[in-house]
Amino acid sequence: VAKSRRNEYVTDPTTSRRMSAVRPIDTTPEKRLRRILTDMGTRYRLHGYRLPGRPDVVFPGRKKVIFVHGCYWHRHHGCSRATTPVRNRSLWNQKFEATVLRDRRNAELLEGSGWHSLVIWECQLDALDDVRARLAAFLAEE
Numbered sequence: 001v002a003k004s005r006r007n008e009y010v011t012d013p014t015t016s017r018r019m020s021a022v023r024p025i026d027t028t029p030e031k032r033l034r035r036i037l038t039d040m041g042t043r044y045r046l047h048g049y050r051l052p053g054r055p056d057v058v059f060p061g062r063k064k065v066i067f068v069h070g071c072y073w074h075r076h077h078g079c080s081r082a083t084t085p086v087r088n089r090s091l092w093n094q095k096f097e098a099t100v101l102r103d104r105r106n107a108e109l110l111e112g113s114g115w116h117s118l119v120i121w122e123c124q125l126d127a128l129d130d131v132r133a134r135l136a137a138f139l140a141e142e
């Protein structure tokens with residue numbers, strides 16, 4: 001009985017519909033950034049797996065990388081999306097702090113080996129003209 005229930009659960013169309021509704025794949029911040037860069041006519045590579053912090057977008061020739069940071073996990077300073085859960089507050093703060101420290105360390109490692117990095121915050125993707133201007137300026141830098 002347990003087995004058939006499990007199978008039922010796995011193939012339940014309601015569940016899979018609900019799960020796909022939680023996070024539509026083409027609206028992740030990473031995909032939105034890529035769409036913007038493609039529209040700008042830039043050529044980039046995805047995921048610098050060998051680079052510190054695995055940047056979301058890599059321009060190998062120019063030694064430039066871009067990160068898209070979620071405001072919540074990466075703690076966008078002063079942003080309304082960077083909330084802290086009420087329960088287990090100190091535990092959450094430790095987790096958040098570890099993420100922020102890791103981001104900083106990765107940025108230093110990249111800089112130390114001659115890479116320029118840019119962070120685009122998730123919420124900034126809503127202001128399309130601004131984000132385009134920032135990306136253009138970053139890519140034009142020598």
Ligand SMILES: [Zn+2]
Pocket residue numbers: 071076079080081121122123124
């Ligand atoms: Zn934000």
